[in-house]
Amino acid sequence: MNIDVRNLTQKLFLFLRVRSPIGALELADVALRFSYFDGKLWQLKSVRLPPGTIEGGKIKNRGQLLEALKTLRKQIPDPIPKRGRAGVILVASSLNLYSQVFSLPFIEGEGFDKAVELNMQMVSPIEVGRAYSGWQVVGEEDEGLRIQVLGAFVESAAIDEVNKALFEAGFLGIVAEPRALALARLLREAALGFDSKRPALLLHLDSSGLTFLIVRGGQLYFEYSNLWRDVADEKQQITFPVFEAAITRSLHQVTTFYSQHWQDQLEEIFLSANNLIPQITKIINENFPLKVKEIKLGSSQAITPEWFVAVGAGLRGLKPRWEDKEISLLGLSAEEEFQNEQLAHFLRFWRVAVPSVLALFLAVFFGADLVLTKAQEDLEAKLLLQKGGSEMEVIGAFETQAKEFNRSVALIRSAESSIKHKTPLLEVLTGLVAENGVLLRRISFDDINNQMVLLGVAGSEDNIKAFKKALETNAMFQGIDLPFTEIKKEGGGFSFSVSFGVTL
Template sequence: MEAFKKVQKVLRIFGQLKSAGGLIISDSGLKYVKISDNGLIKFSLRLPPNIIEEGKIKDRKIALEAFKQLKNYIEPKPRKKVDVVVSLGNNLVYPQVFFLPHLSDKLLNEAADLNMQMISPIDIKQAYSAYQIIGSFAGNNHQIDLLAAFVQSNVVDDFVNLLKEADFSIAAVEFQSLSLVRALDHLKQLDQGLGYITLVVSAEGLDFAIIKNNSLYFDYFSSWKSILGEDRRIPFEKAEQLIISELERVMNFYSFRFATEGQSALKEQPITNGQSIINGQPMTEGQLSGKASRLFLLTQGLTEEIKEIIKKKFKNLQVEEVVVNNQKFYPGWIEALGAAVRGDMPRSKDSFITFGAVSVLEEYHHNQVLNMAIFWRNVFVAVSLFFFLVFSFSFVFFRNIYANLETVQKAPMSVSEVEEFNHLKQYAKDFNSAVKLIGEIKGKEISFSPFLAQLQKPVEDNDIRIIRIFINPEQKQVLIKGSALSPSEAFKFKSEIENIPEINKIDLPFASFIETGDNRVSFSLTIETK
């Protein structure tokens, strides 16, 4: 196993194997995680309001700017793409479990496609659908469980096209509950055969999931907006009522769904020493009764308060946070880790749900051809570079030998002549350095008055209020702090002043946007002059 990992590492260095990171897209921001030999690589970007709403892109221009900015954080090289497994919001996806008898791969695909056409909750012609095998019902060897998922194709296409435009390469597209279950399995939080409930409390709403046999069986999302409307304030009493009522519905569904499994197991499975057996393991009390006994709680805050709410109503339910090696996992980051786990596995072994016009397997074969070409290109470059260095060192070595032989043949200078020559040489060197330094200082002088005058019209046209201008002549930088009616107006101002000849580069980070309370947003813009 250790040798296999070393081979994988060598192949990755040469571009033969590529690992993808996990990218979570939500209304409030973007989160990226990649698994490396030195641990987890993390990047995040907070989004201003009204860029992505209810999981869908509302402002395409600024969303593209956000994706480009995140890509530059991850990989600053302009032409180098970033491979990602994209995980979309659960509110966009309709998951559903169905059952089929054991069939050959070809017949299974045909039967699954036919079933998905019949059970799809949305128009199948305007949707992407996919499935994955998740286990056997109650240990039944004649029947398998499959998880299907459906999503509007135009929503996926919007994200995929923008991400590709921002130099991301899409390895797969899934949804966040699927990523969450994979992360919990990767962190060794799940036991095979046991059932779990997860509750994710985020800025978007509440998401409940049921996990069985280390797979997702059910997902239910309830948004704050659907309950509270446009009011951003969430009263704690209202949140408490919502958590209890929604969790009660999920618990009832769990009991109904898996109580049937327990009864079926009692009828069909052998009993050894007074215990029912599934897949060679004794059934637990939870499996026999059909009741969930453990719940994973993922929330950014109010953890203890939410725990108390749940324990007060569901006394037999064990509520746990996800903590591994004293590290607590939060919403968004744990789903990004789950997507990164998928991105780290070989594409040929990826049999999970993915949305898109091209399947993961076809994408894998395409990437393999490209990676093979890159691999042999790198081998050719490395070999050519090796021989170039060998010949270069040989040339330098023999040239030095020849120069030394010529020096020996010449008559040596006297001690006084050598001292005078060295003194004059140092004097000339110091003089040339002083002349060069004076030229550099003179070249750094910049007249900023005409440059600032060119900013006046874009400022007036876009209703920009300048708060402060700081000029750093040595680094040729100008820092402008101001405010605009919206991020869109700020980016429009940035686009207009990019045409000023004296400007080399402009940086307007999303993190600098802050709502000021007077229906405006403040921002910080850095200009690098030529």
């Protein structure tokens, strides 16, 4: 019997509120699409956008977008809670996102991160102060002497506007990623017949146009798009000869780019297109020496190509946050908001669960004591009668047992009154974290010595100092120990460690 340990672990974490369920939300020109895997099937929900809501990569009618998001939020099924905000991996397909792969020599330590950041600034198509960017390592070359890095960029104002609308509608953006990254993940993790050891092309056709991807080692290396508005005639129509020419011309450009950059042979192309698979296959077979494969997912559930982006992003939502090292195009404030929302969700559950569980245990212990005491009384009474003891001896035995029973009840009530709930401590700590711009990574608590150790990250050293001062001025915390030598530069902020005593 095969047991899916990972699936069971995820269900346990969801039940205990250790991690919140995370779905995916694709923001396309014509529709919003939400996906979430419940352990058996993909839950897929969509809402069409009125024409003119999003045009040319910009939100034209914020009111219509917000109304559509609210409608979608009402459709989302359990276990994503109706209260609070639903965490999502955002794929802003309708916005202008840019990606590029560059190569760097291998450097140990922090020097590599600094070299990446410098190159990101050099290749960014958007002014650094107006952009959100992210990067991830996608491969190696020259036997590990050079590292290949994928960088992505988007205008910060555009993402902030979308993220604000999500928040108002009851969603919480956790990360934002390019559509191409979601499609490459779908191909790598869910497509039948795909071998990550061989390079491949992916052609995705949707309402916006044609998108070509180069995938090597299962990772995205290059993206090229040809939009319908650039192909259509003055009447916004596309004839089949024009369609055929667009595919042929675009695919020729992509294959030429590949041959100029890599040596290994390109042999296959995967297609994602609803009703045009036969026509596109015929065009490619007549013009290119590539084996054409339609993308089919290894699932009993029928999922059509318009859902491939949302499902590809949904696969990312299944990973624990601490394992996710892929690109994110949201600012630090969005990450902090998600961590605070997750902590609040955890506390809401356990504030009710802890007293309830303790009360249940006390009831069980009390009931067991009653049953065992009654059984003991019956046995001892029978023994006394069998030995010919007098009626007074039996009564005396019952009186002694009654005193022991009353003493047990008193002990149980004393134990119940001595329980100390730690919820107020967590609520105070959560408030201090939120007020001082600190993001919690790990908390450990020593019940015996009432000592707590906290690992966190903040946007600046001033935030860390303000957090330490807040701890020192609160009567619940003593002996604050925050070595400034432990404050380290990390990405866009500073990590630190602090320990202190707690008064419960």
